[in-house]
Amino acid sequence: MKNRVSTKVIIIAAALLQSVACMNNVYAQAQIPLSQQEIEDLGIVFEPVVAVSDSDGERVSASIITAPDVNNTVSAWFDGQILSWEVAPGEAINEGTPVAIVSSESFIEAQQAYVDARIENHQARIALDRDQRLYDAGIIAAVRLEETRRQQQQADIAYRSRRQRLLNAGVSTADLEQLDTGSVTLGEYRVRSPLSGTVARRYVMAGDHISEGSPLLGVANTAEAWLFARVPSYLSSSLSAGQTLTLSESGESLRIQSVDRQVDTLTQSIGVYATFTESTDWLPGQQVSVRLPPAAQGMRVPDSSVVHNGHETTIYVRTENGVEARTLILQPAGRNYLAIQGLTASEQIVTRGTAVLKGIQLGLGGTE
Template identity: 25%
Template structure:
């Protein structure tokens, strides 16, 4: 780039060596002549970014009611959209395996009862010195095994979610909520573990955000807001998208669901908290700031901005975290109310290079 000799000789005082590290003295008249315009950056407690979000259920907000054994569903007792209580009967269920499990439980409880009686008898005999210690130990082992078997049979029946009601066996809801899916027809035969119904709490919502590679990543605990729905939450976790796009999935736990509805798509505002140094007068090198993309300068292998200070204009290196055609998100130690050049960048680069 070519600059008039009068401007190079008298308008700016350039150092003879180490010019990139020195400040250039630039008057307002000289800035106007070169077309240099500065913009003052306004400090903010947080950097706000907009992102697309989908309203989904929390992982703990839904439950699948599955067939505990192979059998049949003679009738359904609830319908789609119906509210149910925890422990409420949702379907009739018929399976020979259920009765076999009850028989096995009765047998195990009977064996455990006999083992306890033998244990009490042999303990008395052992205390009187009538039987050997080996027999007493064998009786203890049998009692322990019988008790464990009864507990296992009892746990199996409890986990099945089935309950006898007269001559009918009923399948119970494991949690309260609304029936969101009915996956079986009355009278159908099903295999063990086949899903029959899905129950969910429609108020237990969270946000699922998808951030592209050009967007700076939030941190766990950063505030998220959906102003159009009066919803507020915080970033609870992040995971990379497995499609090779370098995107990130962000899970937002909501403290206030507002008017959000399951399944809708909304625009969420992320407030990326700034790092705070002990000395509040000087930002740390880790702070994020949004600046005009036109202000970015590539100089001697570094990226930064031209910063105006009391000593003049100098190059300030920054770490660019994300950028598009309009704005860039950077990290760096910019002073409060920093004034950076947004036009005339080429002229300033030429002056730093000695006007060549």
């Protein structure tokens, strides 16, 4: 019985030793004894291993866009014809700035509807005041007073809605007062910008006919500039709101606001939206490139440190007696590689001279 137990223990111990040996072999492939003088003679250069940072991720193309949740277009409230422009592309404007003068038959109808509604509302108020006095004197019933009050409320709603429509179209309160007195030009109105920013482009020319709701002007607000990028779907699991991106051209930082969770079937990519952490001079429509955060945490391996042999990737690590060749599983990380296991920040790797070391391994050269 004791012999059986001892045999079983020996088998388990042997299996554990073999497992440890196999794990060590994943990283330590060969030892290359070299003295310091030989390292210098061969021109081998080492650099300390450092952890990856946000600048080590993949680089993808992107576009500068306006905030997707903010209107950036000045539109026409009435159909008609553009008589003239009040602003030019590149000009800074504020909310309420007149941008164009439009001639419109529909606007005449809206002006007339406003005047009619104002008169009806005034008459309804007079009628309500009259019936209130008659009711207080006991001359009319309460039902008649309530009917008059209901009619006045309807007239007031109609008046306010027609007034607001003109205000939305860019008509000022001063213009409305002049309209009440009949001292304003009928059929012409100034389109006013509903937002502040810089005029990006005109969608129509002076003299063009426009329809109700058609875009007239594009306004860019660089303080609210966003970035949109299409990212390969295999990177989707490593991206989330709050992560930092880096603009390759300028080094500016951006923060991810949202990541699409549906893959585009044609491009096999997802959409990523990000905002600049500080004010920027980039304009909507400009094409840029952006650096994504690394897919995982680990150690940075420069491209010059990696030797490829089929599907295997080998690096050379400094040891007390020379150099150790390690075959690691590396992931692409921008211009470099990412080592999740098998490398620590306390080690040094070869960044120049890998071809010489590979030749020594293959028996093509030596240190003698």
